[in-house]
Amino acid sequence: MPTLWSSSRDRRMRRWSLTCVVVLALGLTPFAPSASASGRGTLDVPPTAATRATLPAPFTGSVDDFYVVPHPLPAGARGDIIRMQAVDAGGSRTGWRVMYHSVDEAGHDRAVTGIVTIPNAPPPDGGWPVVAYAHGTTGISPSCAPSRGPSLPYPFGIEGVFAQTDYIGLGPVGELHPYLQREAEANAVLDSVRAAHNIAGAAVGNDWFLVGGSQGGHAAIAANEDAVTELPEYRLLGTVALVPGAEVTRDFDDPVQVGIIMAFAIFGNSQDSPDLDPHELFTPEAYDALVGPMTTQCAGEGIVAAIPFALAGTLFRPGVEDLPQVVAWRERNEVARRRGESPLFVAGGVKDITVVIARVRALRESLCAIGQPLTYVEAPEGDHNTTGVIVAAQAIEWLRARAAGEPLESDCPDVEPTTTTTAPTTTTAPTTTTTPSTTTSTTIDSSTTSTTTSQSTTTTLQAPTSTTAGSGTSTTSSSSPAVVNAAGERSGGAVSPAVAADAVTAQPSYTG
Template identity: 30%
Template sequence: MGDAPASSASRTSGPPRAVVAVVGVLAVLVGGWLATRPFTSLALLLLLLLAGFVVAAVSELVDLPEGPTLRRFAVARAGVYALGALALVLWTGAGVRAVIVVVGLTLLIGGVLEVWGARRERGVERWNALLGGASSTLFGLLALAWPDVSVVVIGVLVGVRLVLLGARLVWRAVRPVRATTTGRWGPWVRLLGNAIAAVVAVLLVLVSLSLNRAAPTPDAFYTAPSSVPSEPGRLLRSEPYTTKIPDDAQAWRILYTTTRDEGVPALASGLVVVPRQRSGPIPVIAWAHGTTGAAPGCAPTVIDPFEAGAFFTLDKVLANGWGFVGTDYVGLGTTGPHPYLIGQGEGRSVLDAIRAAHQLTDAGLGEQTVVWGHSQGGHAALWTGVLAPTYAPELDIEGVAALAPASNLPALVDHLPDVTGGELFASYVVDAYTRRYDDVTYREYVRPGAQPIVREMAQRCLAEPSTLVSVATALSLDKPIWAGDPNRGAFATRLRENIPTGRIEAPLLIGQGADDSLVVRSAQDAYVEGRCAAGQQVDYRVYGGRDHVPLVEPDSPAIPELLEWTTQRLAGEAPTDTCG
């Protein structure tokens, strides 16, 4: 934008120097504001970009080169920037995505025109036009391809280009005519700036391609077969699985039917692991994993079957002679949407994984089952316990253990703005709820300027490299992503609906880290207090010095206690009730 080709010697006399200077100063001021001011609102973003395009169009017209062909290219670029400004005015109501499209296309078209016009230039000015146009084209493509980053970066890009343009115009206005005509350094300084911009653009493109290649993608195993039975819990497909499976174990990944909600059929995938040496049916540990993301590629069986969902005790499960059944949940691996922190979809995924695993005749699974879950999986485990008596009454659920469960959803959402990277978890929640519930919308609960960030983050996995870029972009904004208090209206109602408040007939263990920075202890205390008041028996244990993930790491005191508690459940011993 704005690095109009042609040497100084070939410029027309043009308008008075005072006009050129004023336009140059305006370009520097608007560009500097765009490049340094975080976008606090869509209105400010629109205003600054609108001003930037207007100044760019005027700058092209006050700096027309000699020669009809070069003049036509300059006028064409001015027209592109003017049309961009007009489109911003007309599309204001279309939201920030429209802004990104307009700016991206404007940079793209302006850059192409600049590159095309370079054919008419000579020497250093040809390189100026080529590099300036190429960088503008690449930045335009990046804006269109990477909208969550673009919402912040796009202003910086346009701003820097305007500063360079304005500085050139001011320089032209204040230099003596003879020095302007014969000066040697101006074109070379511009060349240096354009070269730096081109290098940055190429690096950003390479980084973008690298991050996209790093995004996990499900293979053909997760594709639905041509004929799918309506009955939930049916095993559709299985195959041996070897990724990070110990030598003394056998494993299969499975594809099975389930229900997202009552009467809404769906598919889910999962993993079954059993010890090679076993005699007779073995007990089942049904694992509900913690947050890995909300997109199909975020399934633990796609990324990492155990570390992705914070399951670090497979060796101990196998050593006790137990089998492992872990669901990916609906929408992870299989087609979404993923019911993130939506109890019905999560709990049914767990129960139907147990049903499907029993159809693996080579696995030798017995009827006794204990459900474990952590974080999001703790929420799923609690809902599994609530749903089991009515949804899968044939299953023998001996106990439910929920570690740092996301049980108190309103409190969790209230706390996320205080968590570093909490916007990522917030994006998973709001995306899942807007997809599931018609009365929860992005427009009502997410600021317009943050909507592209939230939508894009929701499609990235927790461990995906590009997620760091999304989080950094979110942190660069000086306002929360929410449009007001999220705990209001329909969203608050839906969050309360998904608190696992139903009675759990099986013995219940809840473990909580005293220093958990994500699922804070006060929120868990309030949930347990409510369950005790409702007559639910709970064995509630708090572990000092443990944060969210460290609670389930191998050296955590919660792990041996979980194993002992599970052994007691399988032995039929009476559970402890800490409700008093």
């Protein structure tokens, strides 16, 4: 029986595993569009005078120099801006590459980089919401930070201030990213929201949303769990986790994938956790082949270097999986251990061979066990790179429903429906109208459909249309997942809007 650290030697497993790693190697684009070339805009609503006084002057040096962390770090609270550099975010937004204060797992002050973009339009009453984005795997080297591109956050249908963290250790020169370190990921995400407030000042309000894909799904769930205690000053309305890399304490007959993921984790966490010494955990041959690509290049090069060892089951020394420090690392970096502040939208792809569907289904069970309000969907044709595209319209509609304060009936059978009372939040759309509207919402339970009607005045997309799923598989139990087909249609009687089609097709692939 293959374990986390070895693989079956039969031909079928080798072919399947090679397919997995090739998919990983070819899909290494962060789940966000690139910056446009339409010119930098200006912020019509500047920060307040009090906030502006805390901001440093814009950094005018080179991009490479931006990532050299000041030593010693200037004093500052979590989310305070250390450095900011203008980036092109398109004509309708003002963009900043930022370096801000956060804390790592040990509570040490760390400089973290990322991107914040702000609409140039006047904010709505109450200010813009923040949409925080947690990206998928890019690697563990400083050169792999999405903000270096920059790769800009994707709004998921909500118009607001966008914040995308690089995570701790990605970006700053001389560091390594502690890959899948739960607390460090969560802190970086939560403090990116504070950074967005510091940059945007009076233009931003108290509400925020959180979206993550793959590794970012793990980070998003962790941040949702911690938000109520670590970011109590702002209100998290909804969290989306797409093909989330979770259930790290369990194996799902996916040894090659998990072996490569753990290789990144060991190299990345070794800087902060000396007991995870790569010299002692990898075989000598694997260490020599992986140390360069893993620590100085990005995910694609690291994966390619690890392929032959993962297939042969020779990445790690015998018995590594049972070492106390390895067991402890997996335990403390698990998510779904306590109920989060906001409802969750979780999506998995049935054809995903990176984060296999059994892993996502197990996560769903864990979330239901702790009473987490949850919408759970599966894309029957979705793999690791396409599931986010397939379910994007559904996720957008779900976030808008949370913004409107519509009730959510959880897909977990014993979880009470939740309702958030909130002012209408502006949503992004191909076409917009501002009209009083009657909104019919469909509850989330996949086997029964009920509707509620609410009156609101907001700037919205053209009204979504309900469509009966043509190729999705209907569900018959409240504990069964809703199914989304390639057209974004959800079975079980729920809505399937043909909204933001251009936004869906514009999303590139992302990694684990």
